[in-house]
Amino acid sequence: MKYSLFIGRWQPLHKGHLWLINERLKKGKNICLAIRDVKPDKNNPWTAKQIENMVHEGELKDLIAEGRVVTTIIPDIESVNYGRGVGYEIIEHFPPENIKKISATKIREKMNGK
Numbered sequence: 001m002k003y004s005l006f007i008g009r010w011q012p013l014h015k016g017h018l019w020l021i022n023e024r025l026k027k028g029k030n031i032c033l034a035i036r037d038v039k040p041d042k043n044n045p046w047t048a049k050q051i052e053n054m055v056h057e058g059e060l061k062d063l064i065a066e067g068r069v070v071t072t073i074i075p076d077i078e079s080v081n082y083g084r085g086v087g088y089e090i091i092e093h094f095p096p097e098n099i100k101k102i103s104a105t106k107i108r109e110k111m112n113g114k
Contacts, residue, residue: 003032003070004091007080010051010112011034011044016095016102018059021069023093031069033060038076045108048073 004024006018010017010033021031033055046054052071056064063069082090 001030001067003030005032005034006034007034007074007077009044010037010055011046011104012041012051013055013058013060014102014107016099016104019095019099020093021060025063025068030067031063033069033071034074035071036076037073041056042106043105045112 002102006017006021008017021033022033034046035051038044040047052073055071060069065073
């Protein structure tokens with residue numbers, strides 16, 4: 001089974017991320033959500049394992065149970081590289097303005113009562 005890969009911190013997974021993921025799901029594609037194992041700090045308050053647990057308990061729960069979405073924790077990365085076409089595409093998605101304006105920083109501040 002093939003998957004569309006999304007790499008991110010997902011601190012936390014929000015409506016903007018879900019819009020992006022749904023763009024591929026609507027086309028019948030499966031999703032691999034790669035969670036970067038970043039060192040917790042002000043902008044990354046949760047560990048990769050905590051994020052993975054949150055994802056598994058959230059809006060994608062049923063799709064995860066069906067195997068349409070899988071998660072994996074990966075080391076923190078500095079770049080994504082490829083040498084030549086080896087059987088996959090690189091696809092950029094352009095969200096509408098209302099999605100583009102979503103800020104994980106503002107979401108984290110609300111979650112912390114600020």
